[in-house]
Amino acid sequence: MINVGIIGYGYWGKHILRNFSGHEATCVRALCDTNTQALQQARQVFPGLEMYADCQNLLRSANLDAVAIITPSETHYDLARTCLQHGKHIFIEKPFVATEAQADELINLATQKNLTIMIDHTFLFSSPVRKIKELIDDDVLGTLYYFDSMRVNLGPFRHDANVVWDLAPHDFSIIDYLIEDKPVALSACGKSLFGNGIEDVGYITLYFHSNVIAHINLNWLSPIKVRTTYIGGAKKMLVWDDLNPNECIKIYDKGVVVENRNGHCNHLVSAHSGDMWSPKVDQQEALRLEVDHFVDCLLRDTVPISDGHTGLRVVKLLEAANASLKTGGKLMYL
Amino acid sequence: MINVGIIGYGYWGKHILRNFSGHEATCVRALCDTNTQALQQARQVFPGLEMYADCQNLLRSANLDAVAIITPSETHYDLARTCLQHGKHIFIEKPFVATEAQADELINLATQKNLTIMIDHTFLFSSPVRKIKELIDDDVLGTLYYFDSMRVNLGPFRHDANVVWDLAPHDFSIIDYLIEDKPVALSACGKSLFGNGIEDVGYITLYFHSNVIAHINLNWLSPIKVRTTYIGGAKKMLVWDDLNPNECIKIYDKGVVVENRNGHCNHLVSAHSGDMWSPKVDQQEALRLEVDHFVDCLLRDTVPISDGHTGLRVVKLLEAANASLKTGGKLMYL
Amino acid sequence: MINVGIIGYGYWGKHILRNFSGHEATCVRALCDTNTQALQQARQVFPGLEMYADCQNLLRSANLDAVAIITPSETHYDLARTCLQHGKHIFIEKPFVATEAQADELINLATQKNLTIMIDHTFLFSSPVRKIKELIDDDVLGTLYYFDSMRVNLGPFRHDANVVWDLAPHDFSIIDYLIEDKPVALSACGKSLFGNGIEDVGYITLYFHSNVIAHINLNWLSPIKVRTTYIGGAKKMLVWDDLNPNECIKIYDKGVVVENRNGHCNHLVSAHSGDMWSPKVDQQEALRLEVDHFVDCLLRDTVPISDGHTGLRVVKLLEAANASLKTGGKLMYL
């Protein structure tokens, strides 16, 4: 039985608690939050849980194997370091930390102490992403040409992070998972529309060693919620609409034929077009599969698919995107 | 009666001929195309038309007041200059010309000779764009925050222009028409996916003096056709789906309230949300209204809403976008 | 404080328990189910609840004011009569009972003992139905012409009731609520597709004193779930799509103008067509509002909007529909 402590009992912390509580191989022993009202609420539902307002007390008193850190991102580095120093495995909300240097330090610390770090990139465990991964790995799509994601909604507006730090971790982690090649440079544009220095819209383009290109459209001010991703491949093309549970993935038998005539400047590009196919995608809760995976990694001593290095790569992209954003789109090499 | 000649009888030229022929105040006298097969086809339907393979002959022989130039864009400058030198008003397909300098020269030439130039930016005459213009002018949307357009489809692939020169003139002209403020800089990213140096995907961000930001997503490799534009304003937000004739414009009673607390870094941003409203939009043919407008401008000696200066501004944006594209997104001042 | 007992702890019973438990003016004292496993599950979450396998024991031992009967419909009559005889108000799942005679008897019994009967016609408390009621009452739609509902899905197949008894209570209660005029006759068609005598598809047409006509399409074998209702009025027309939470009601400024020329056989009918408008509809849980209403009726001694007479009218329609179904559509007067 793995003893788990949870730091942070906000909206997402509740889901984390529910899933760790429901797992047969884990026992949630303790909860930590500076908000005493949140702790009292938790006490009503889980009377047996130890409650702490302070992380140090949690780590000293409770007999824990792992800690889930579900707090605002600016607290991640300190909390994660403390937990690792106390010999705890950590499961930590995205984004991992604020800088590449912090990520590096934590990864090294975990390696020294033989501890596991898993970043809570929930989308890697969502059924559509797993199905798309399978389609790419089975070469159903062929060589990838582009990945184009639109992730917009009306709010919620955050004051501790801009739209890129808030939403891009989702797309960066999905791209990191789906596209084997890694990005070499990016350009990001955006704007703080209300003069508070916090960008509300952001547009990011990622360049890769190979031919593929990725684009992300982020917006807190859209009248309608859109969560649509287009993936173009040489053989087939795909549209993933995360808000359409019944037909969330559509695969189009459409692709492009390139005929090389008289040298490279005379490519003849033409498209073919055929049936569309929408595979059945299970509607399992991603967070449940994610917690299963974390527990499984601890029990078997294997590396999570969203380990510290994944988290580091995402942070690196976030840092570069932010830097490019401030210069109006300057290309940043990674 | 205005005597009109048409140079170029391809796909679009046929629509141009049909519309000028149908207009009560114009008479199409002559047609010019280097493709003799195209001319023969036209002869069957319009036996009375004079046919020319050469533009010089057309201009010398036919008694014309105005010429519609509906040819590949690399021929625009020469043809337009020749027509203007022969004292003809011109109606010319988008994009106007290839460089700002060419546009300047033609505008000056037309001014000297008191001739009219109208660029065929058809979208300015489409019913949804006119309705959106009306909504903006009536301050229904409030201060504009962003304009975000997705214009993607599978092909057709062009070999004489990249996706930006092919598709961005539509969005640039719409932005020029709808947003009173003019762009000051832009950043463009994209890629030639087939190694022939012709970009197939392009993402452009426009910055303005005022707070508004515009973004355009262009792609020749999308499995599905998308023609959707989001426009966010302080009072209301709008989605224009040009492929949904019945509900092509939806106006959302959603907006953002900014409360200034303790100085500019403490803005509290919140959203309100209410009804949606889809105004009836007439389904008139845009090209017919456009030809009406051109004829009207000639008869009344007024300036077309898409005059040479409009064309020049669009060309300037295209040149800047292309330059930025080659550098991976570098900010280009306009 | 109203003391409540619940008979039946299946899928819907859990929701009923949750809502009565959460209400400040009620206290759920006891639960009754013949399934001991279900009771044990409940005991874990609600340790303080009295548990009974037998309804008689529940009524004798627990000190109850009201009983919620959430059991298969063939048990309704006996359970409801017993509860009323013991002086309990009842909240009872739809359909009320199996025959008009049973409904009559229970209504009389309740009247004698001054007890309240409320039928659980949940849709009467759903936000879209309440909004449509408001639009009709405010004469926004004008004189009603037709009500046309499609309520289809793939399963779940029931073995204790055909598709009409399973699904039509929803539409019958909605029609009863929205349309002031009452039906005078109906015709129903359908089929038992698997030879087990249980109809899986059903089509019902209701005729009224006034000009309005209603139609209901019910099907357990549809590949996709559809919950769409069209309501046509003289002034405006409405489409309610219960599966589209963001735009669940669309009101079309479309109607019909009838011009009476030279007597009644020469009506000239023409349509006008304008904007569409989608009002914001709150997404409150209907069952919560329904429980509020029941409690409110008990506290104020008022009549529920879905009282025994409503239940009786729905049962009468169900009986007539079943009879018509067996004859292939014969008109049944009500």
Add this chain to the structure above:
Amino acid sequence: MINVGIIGYGYWGKHILRNFSGHEATCVRALCDTNTQALQQARQVFPGLEMYADCQNLLRSANLDAVAIITPSETHYDLARTCLQHGKHIFIEKPFVATEAQADELINLATQKNLTIMIDHTFLFSSPVRKIKELIDDDVLGTLYYFDSMRVNLGPFRHDANVVWDLAPHDFSIIDYLIEDKPVALSACGKSLFGNGIEDVGYITLYFHSNVIAHINLNWLSPIKVRTTYIGGAKKMLVWDDLNPNECIKIYDKGVVVENRNGHCNHLVSAHSGDMWSPKVDQQEALRLEVDHFVDCLLRDTVPISDGHTGLRVVKLLEAANASLKTGGKLMYL
């Protein structure tokens, strides 16, 4: 070369003329319409055509092999009989005639004179219907369970026919084509909403020898146009949305498993559910394929798929539907 005459030059007559004119094996010689204005319009586009105001003159003077009758349906019987008596093959708009007796007489007349009758049931030549026919013939759907069509729109209101005579010929001919088994009885309900005796809404249920059931929902007063047909089979289910050109047919890997337990009253019905698949459907003009088929039948002396007998079966259904409609849904045996 087949010489063709056309009687009736209204909306549909123009399409008929265009298609017969464009066919390489036919020559349209003459046009007949009582409306002289319509004839003058036609003369401008087709100066060579002989024009007649009277059918008798057309038949006597013009040298015709076949006549297309595209006139109001109440004129069909007289015109068709006259054409057949003059030895002309006929292509005749739906519905064929007004009564089964008229259809019988014309079929016999054509047989005696060895002439071809083809009813213009255009949908039998539409690409989606042909694809569905193929899917049924290849047993992709399995045993059919139901056919459910919704065909509604706002107008156009007709004064010479009710909604059933106007729209049901489409569905009746499609059902006749797709479902091998023939209907044995039907029930129809509906209403004349404006008191002019012309039904504006109609609901028809068809019963068959085999287990399949068909239902048709017709309405001239719908705020939105719907052209959706659901077809359920034991193996797969299908939705055909004729207004969605890109994904007009969706085939769902959903079906029903019936397990026979302890005799026929204990069937256990359960559903399985899998992928969805949307085959590419060509977007050819149905009328062009239909004219091709008519010409082909004349040249090869073969029987059209929509011959007089097809037309007769549709008329029989229309007569029965009308009779049932007048009685409020009484079952009519065929």
